[in-house]
Amino acid sequence: MKRLLERIDREILAAGGKRSRSRAVVIEGFFRARDHVTVEELTRSVRENAPGIGAITVYRTLKLLERLGYAKELDFGGGGRRYESNLSPHHDHLVCRQCGTVIEFKDREIENLQDLVTRRHGFHPTAHRLEIYGFCRKCAPGNSPERFG
Amino acid sequence: MKRLLERIDREILAAGGKRSRSRAVVIEGFFRARDHVTVEELTRSVRENAPGIGAITVYRTLKLLERLGYAKELDFGGGGRRYESNLSPHHDHLVCRQCGTVIEFKDREIENLQDLVTRRHGFHPTAHRLEIYGFCRKCAPGNSPERFG
DNA sequence: GGATATGATGAAAATGAATTTCAATATCAG
DNA sequence: CTGATATTGAAATTCATTTTCATCATATCC
Numbered sequence: 001m002k003r004l005l006e007r008i009d010r011e012i013l014a015a016g017g018k019r020s021r022s023r024a025v026v027i028e029g030f031f032r033a034r035d036h037v038t039v040e041e042l043t044r045s046v047r048e049n050a051p052g053i054g055a056i057t058v059y060r061t062l063k064l065l066e067r068l069g070y071a072k073e074l075d076f077g078g079g080g081r082r083y084e085s086n087l088s089p090h091h092d093h094l095v096c097r098q099c100g101t102v103i104e105f106k107d108r109e110i111e112n113l114q115d116l117v118t119r120r121h122g123f124h125p126t127a128h129r130l131e132i133y134g135f136c137r138k139c140a141p142g143n144s145p146e147r148f149g
Numbered sequence: 150m151k152r153l154l155e156r157i158d159r160e161i162l163a164a165g166g167k168r169s170r171s172r173a174v175v176i177e178g179f180f181r182a183r184d185h186v187t188v189e190e191l192t193r194s195v196r197e198n199a200p201g202i203g204a205i206t207v208y209r210t211l212k213l214l215e216r217l218g219y220a221k222e223l224d225f226g227g228g229g230r231r232y233e234s235n236l237s238p239h240h241d242h243l244v245c246r247q248c249g250t251v252i253e254f255k256d257r258e259i260e261n262l263q264d265l266v267t268r269r270h271g272f273h274p275t276a277h278r279l280e281i282y283g284f285c286r287k288c289a290p291g292n293s294p295e296r297f298g
Numbered sequence: 299g300g301a302t303a304t305g306a307t308g309a310a311a312a313t314g315a316a317t318t319t320c321a322a323t324a325t326c327a328g
Numbered sequence: 329c330t331g332a333t334a335t336t337g338a339a340a341t342t343c344a345t346t347t348t349c350a351t352c353a354t355a356t357c358c
Contacts, residue, residue, distance in 0.1 A: 018305050018354050039344085054308050059345065075224065081344080094272050103270055110262045114281060117256050122286035123243050130279045132263060137271035167325050167334050188315085203337050208316065230315080 001031060004087075011068055025050045026061040030071065031085060036093075036102045038080040076102070076131065092130040098139035150180065153236075160217055174199045175210040179220065180234060185242075185251050187229040225251075225280065241279040247288035 005028060009019055029046040030037070043058045062083050065071035074082040076095050092110075094103040110130070118125045154177060158168055178195040179186070188211065192204045211232050214220035223231040225244050241259075243252040259279070267274045 013355090016305085020306055020353075022307070052308085055344095056308060056346085057306080060306085094267060094270055096272075097275065103272070105266055105270065107262060107266050110259055110266070113256060113259045113262070114279075117254055117259070118243060118281050118283065121243055121252050121254065122289075123245075123252070123281070123283050124285075124289045125281050125283035126246065127283070128279070128281040130263075130277070132267050132272070132274050132277040134267065134272050134274035134276070136273075140271075140273045162326090165334085169324075169335055171336070201337085205317085205337060206335085209335085 001028070004031065008065075008068065008070065012064075015068075017064075022050070022053050022057050023061050023064075025053060026058050027065065030062065030065065030083070031087075035084045035088070035104070036074060036076075036082045037084075038082050040080055042083075092132075094132050094134070094136070096136040096139055097133055098135055101136050101138075103136070150177070153180065157214075157217065157219065161213075164217075166213075171199065171202050171206050172210050172213075174202060175207050176214065179211065179214065179232070184233045184237070184253070185223060185225075185231045186233075187231050189229055191232075241281075243281050243283070243285070245285040245288055246282055247284055250285050250287075252285070 005024065008027060009024075012019070026042070026046055029042060029049075033042055033045060039055070039058055039062065042062075043053075043055045046053050046058060062071055066073060066083070070086050071083045072086045074084055074093075076082065076093070089106070091104040091106045094105060096102075114128060114130075115125065154173065157176060158173070161168070175191070175195055178191055178198075182191055182194060188204070188207055191211075192202075192207045195202050195207060211220055215222060215232070219235050220232045221235045223233055223242075225231065225242070238255070240253040240255045243254060245251075263277060263279075264274065
């Protein structure tokens with residue numbers, strides 16, 4: 001973690017930025033936070049240790065991390081932008097509509113098929129987003145799973 | 150088309166609503182519009198024929214169509230909510246980052262795999278969203294397609 | 299070290315899309 | 329027709345996010 005923070009600091013310097021205590025706190029908070037953290041959640045947790053830090057700084061810092069390639073913006077709908085660390089390898093999401101739990105998954109075969117479909121349309125893919133919404137085991141309504149929409 | 154509009158009218162009545170000229174114009178405009186229309190686009194095209202109609206009514210009518218199951222909200226990021234008709238069968242999207250073109254595709258095998266993955270996690274899927282972002286044939290940068298992210 | 303230029307900060311204001319409020323209007327049921 | 333109520337547009341509101349701006353902090357030059 002220390003190494004990572006130092007590396008980011010160096011990149012910021014190289015890009016003409018300056019170090020800052022507040023930003024360091026936010027960045028460390030981000031990497032410690034659970035994945036898919038909302039801006040609001042991160043702000044709250046950061047302010048527990050450093051009450052002076054405003055939501056504005058959190059927004060700016062996350063944007064910065066995104067520009068540097070360390071964070072990725074997510075949008076599962078329903079307000080509240082989320083961010084996830086870009087260090088862990090690519091994965092997709094199962095989102096529970098009841099309790100909000102987010103499960104990550106990875107399926108190489110789905111990715112391959114996506115690749116195929118895309119090329120079939122003469123498309124050059126740069127990124128994709130696959131989210132499956134429904135109810136997790138705990139929240140499942142009765143025992144009558146619905147089919148895909 | 151006429152049949153469809155009448156059917157919707159009947160459903161609105163059955164649900165305790167009333168008919169309205171403005172709403173009829175918006176609904177017809179929606180079904181005539183290209184798919185994945187933004188609220189702003191639809192508002193503009195509706196107002197060409199009926200200048201009195203406000204964006205508010207368009208918002209409300211689209212929400213109504215969604216409630217009735219005729220429309221689906223989309224969000225490709227970058228502001229501007231989009232809606233698509235729910236009459237055409239389910240499909241996913243290829244979105245060009247350059248020109249904004251949206252290509253629809255359907256891949257039964259991907260869907261099956263999604264179903265499998267989901268169940269493996271004890272999840273009960275109700276809907277999913279698969280969007281692949283990149284560059285369409287026209288906008289492809291040189292001829293060096295990138296891999297998935 | 300100290301001065302100086304400039305990046306970073308927080309508060310408040312601005313933005314922008316979407317929603318709600320409200321009084322006026324249109325439509326349905328009897 | 330009349331009364332009840334849904335719908336409308338404009339304006340006001342909401343909410344997350346961004347911008348502005350004066351102030352503060354940090355790196356760099358001396």
